[in-house]
Amino acid sequence: MLFKTLFAGHERGGLIVMLAIVLMLLWVSIGNLAVPASSSWHVSTYTVTILGKFLTYALLAVSIDLIWGYAGILSLGHGAFFALGGYAMGMYLMREIGDRGQYGNPNLPDFMVFLNWHELPWYWYGFDHFWFAALMVLLVPGILAGLFGWLAFRSKVSGVYFAIITQALTYALMLAFFRNEMGFGGNNGLTDFKDILGFSITENSTRVGLFVASGIALILGYFIAQAIVRSRFGRVLVAIRDAEPRTRACGYPVAQYKLVVFVISAMLAAVAGALYVPQVGIINPGEFSPLSSIEAVAWVATGGRGSLFGPIIGAFAVNYSKTQLTTLAPDLWPFVLGGLFILVTVFLPKGLISLLGRRKKPVEESETMVINKAIKQETSVAADRKTEVL
Amino acid sequence: MLSVPNESEIIGDRVATLAPGQPDVTHGTILYLEDVTLSFDGFKALNKLNLTLDDGELRCIIGPNGAGKSTMMDVITGRRKPDSGQVFFGQNIDLLKHQEHEIARGMVGRKFQRPTVFEALTVAENIELTLLGPRAPWAVLKARSTAAERDRIDEVLTTIGLIQLRHQPAGILSHGQKQWLEIGMLLAQNPRILLVDEPVAGMTGEEVARTAELLVSLAGERTVVVVEHDMAFVRKIARTVTVLHQGSVLAEGSLSSVQSNPKVIEVYLGETPCSH
Numbered sequence: 001m002l003f004k005t006l007f008a009g010h011e012r013g014g015l016i017v018m019l020a021i022v023l024m025l026l027w028v029s030i031g032n033l034a035v036p037a038s039s040s041w042h043v044s045t046y047t048v049t050i051l052g053k054f055l056t057y058a059l060l061a062v063s064i065d066l067i068w069g070y071a072g073i074l075s076l077g078h079g080a081f082f083a084l085g086g087y088a089m090g091m092y093l094m095r096e097i098g099d100r101g102q103y104g105n106p107n108l109p110d111f112m113v114f115l116n117w118h119e120l121p122w123y124w125y126g127f128d129h130f131w132f133a134a135l136m137v138l139l140v141p142g143i144l145a146g147l148f149g150w151l152a153f154r155s156k157v158s159g160v161y162f163a164i165i166t167q168a169l170t171y172a173l174m175l176a177f178f179r180n181e182m183g184f185g186g187n188n189g190l191t192d193f194k195d196i197l198g199f200s201i202t203e204n205s206t207r208v209g210l211f212v213a214s215g216i217a218l219i220l221g222y223f224i225a226q227a228i229v230r231s232r233f234g235r236v237l238v239a240i241r242d243a244e245p246r247t248r249a250c251g252y253p254v255a256q257y258k259l260v261v262f263v264i265s266a267m268l269a270a271v272a273g274a275l276y277v278p279q280v281g282i283i284n285p286g287e288f289s290p291l292s293s294i295e296a297v298a299w300v301a302t303g304g305r306g307s308l309f310g311p312i313i314g315a316f317a318v319n320y321s322k323t324q325l326t327t328l329a330p331d332l333w334p335f336v337l338g339g340l341f342i343l344v345t346v347f348l349p350k351g352l353i354s355l356l357g358r359r360k361k362p363v364e365e366s367e368t369m370v371i372n373k374a375i376k377q378e379t380s381v382a383a384d385r386k387t388e389v390l
Numbered sequence: 391m392l393s394v395p396n397e398s399e400i401i402g403d404r405v406a407t408l409a410p411g412q413p414d415v416t417h418g419t420i421l422y423l424e425d426v427t428l429s430f431d432g433f434k435a436l437n438k439l440n441l442t443l444d445d446g447e448l449r450c451i452i453g454p455n456g457a458g459k460s461t462m463m464d465v466i467t468g469r470r471k472p473d474s475g476q477v478f479f480g481q482n483i484d485l486l487k488h489q490e491h492e493i494a495r496g497m498v499g500r501k502f503q504r505p506t507v508f509e510a511l512t513v514a515e516n517i518e519l520t521l522l523g524p525r526a527p528w529a530v531l532k533a534r535s536t537a538a539e540r541d542r543i544d545e546v547l548t549t550i551g552l553i554q555l556r557h558q559p560a561g562i563l564s565h566g567q568k569q570w571l572e573i574g575m576l577l578a579q580n581p582r583i584l585l586v587d588e589p590v591a592g593m594t595g596e597e598v599a600r601t602a603e604l605l606v607s608l609a610g611e612r613t614v615v616v617v618e619h620d621m622a623f624v625r626k627i628a629r630t631v632t633v634l635h636q637g638s639v640l641a642e643g644s645l646s647s648v649q650s651n652p653k654v655i656e657v658y659l660g661e662t663p664c665s666h
Contacts, residue, residue, distance in 0.1 A: 233531040235515050239508040246506045251491050251525045251573075260527045 413480020
């Protein structure tokens with residue numbers, strides 16, 4: 001029964017991708033922990049971390065697709081929510097260091113000692129507890145998205161104007177976090193983490209644990225997004241995307257709908273960020289850079305917006321190419337990314353997934369044509385009858 | 391001068407039998423417009439317009455460009471408020487006191503000239519979103535489609551003749567089918583009055599005939615008002631025709647009486663309207 005409600009009317013590609021992720025989780029965990037390093041089946045910890053990072057990127061892509069693909073809200077500042085989630089997690093990890101920092105101060109993180117601070121700022125209170133940090137991972141980006149969205153959607157800011165102000169948002173946050181006075185480590189950000197929930201962060205098993213947690217978060221995030229999209233709420237979102245004034249005329253409070261989905265999406269992005277930070281071992285203001293947000297949108301466009309599994313494929317494909325290419329020719333990457341964005345927009349407007357669906361399409365279309373023809377015939381018969389009566 | 395009682399003046403058991411929001415049509419009239427005037431920068435788009443619609447009738451409204459047809463529809467649907475005059479729905483509901491979205495739900499449905507349907511959604515889903523029901527995000531998120539709703543969707547789709555296309559995306563529909571779907575979306579909101587603006591513009595002959603049939607079948611249960619330039623179409627469906635000119639009614643009556651009215655002939659520059 002549960003199975004049925006979960007999967008009824010589900011996009012098939014999505015199920016295949018979910019299955020692939022589960023298999024990847026199993027294969028990589030076993031390959032890293034159980035297979036000896038001498039075997040050719042062994043999966044290196046480096047690979048585990050890279051794939052874990054990709055999984056969090058994929059969740060970020062899903063969160064962007066939820067608003068862009070379904071509600072038509074293009075956010076070019078979603079990296080801000082990702083980074084805020086990352087900072088909340090980073091603050092917890094900093095507090096976990098305790099007196100093991102270079103200065104050995106049990107009360108203050110290293111960078112504060114370095115800045116000659118004597119007291120912990122009030123906004124660091126509570127981050128010694130994991131549950132508090134986890135709550136903040138959701139709340140801080142959620143509230144920011146709520147305020148920002150409320151102001152924007154209430155004034156009917158949409159389309160390219162909305163995209164521009166989201167860029168401004170993430171840029172402003174970047175500048176703010178660069179300042180040492182903010183109390184978030186300034187330029188260097190938060191780093192040198194030791195452990196998470198008592199597990200050493202450099203340990204293989206912790207790495208695999210974080211990798212699996214990222215996979216589970218992605219799967220959950222995907223199903224949450226899927227549930228939203230498949231509900232009547234989701235159909236209203238699509239209606240807003242395609243004909244906003246008409247939807248408003250039907251009595252739907254459009255701004256509220258956009259606000260709700262924007263906040264949910266920001267929270268998904270924040271969870272991705274929170275899982276990203278312990279795996280890469282650092283969070284700094286660079287994560288707020290407008291370019292990273294645009295890059296994330298490029299993953300969605302490449303994979304295919306408007307299906308929730310397309311962005312997952314896109315995030316993996318683009319980032320895999322990026323890792324390969326940056327080791328070969330790091331300077332080339334921005335050009336490749338720009339070129340990719342142009343090529344996809346021109347030749348594959350529906351993204352990589354349209355390559356998969358291409359074989360099926362003609363059949364569907366001919367079906368509709370047959371039905372249309374049937375209806376037409378019926379109409380003409382009705383029209384004939386009508387003229388006879390007259 | 392029509393005697394239109396105010397809402398507060400109505401007392402006694404007659405009102406008690408009416409559900410809130412239900413028009414009182416004991417005198418057989420569903421819509422009264424009295425001395426409605428609306429001007430834009432001194433130009434009187436509506437000039438002491440008087441119009442009454444009988445409950446369940448099918449009325450055609452014609453008139454040259456700038457006669458005030460669109461402005462009249464704006465006033466009836468609450469989109470614009472007139473400078474002066476009264477607009478009553480039944481004898482008891484003052485439409486000027488209601489917001490546009492309140493009027494759209496259950497009172498007056500308006501079909502705009504260009505069809506706008508939700509192209510990515512299926513035909514049935516288009517109707518589903520317009521059904522009367524919750525509109526707030528949380529309520530809609532929790533909403534599950536009920537059997538009653540599905541029946542209502544089927545009923546509307548049967549009326550507009552798109553039942554076989556119910557699972558198809560609305561984007562693949564022909565122009566005429568989209569117009570019917572939009573009429574269906576209005577029907578889903580269960581309006582007493584249906585305002586239809588140039589429904590057959592750009593339709594094929596077949597589609598025009600089918601649309602005429604549809605609109606005629608809708609009258610009776612509802613009041614249908616058609617604003618149309620296509621005189622051949624008007625002739626097909628009209629019983630009573632109202633001619634608007636410079637913001638007020640120039641003539642009213644059967645199509646033939648209107649067409650032979652010298653004032654109407656003069657307005658149409660000596661031509662009969664049917665030569666359009």
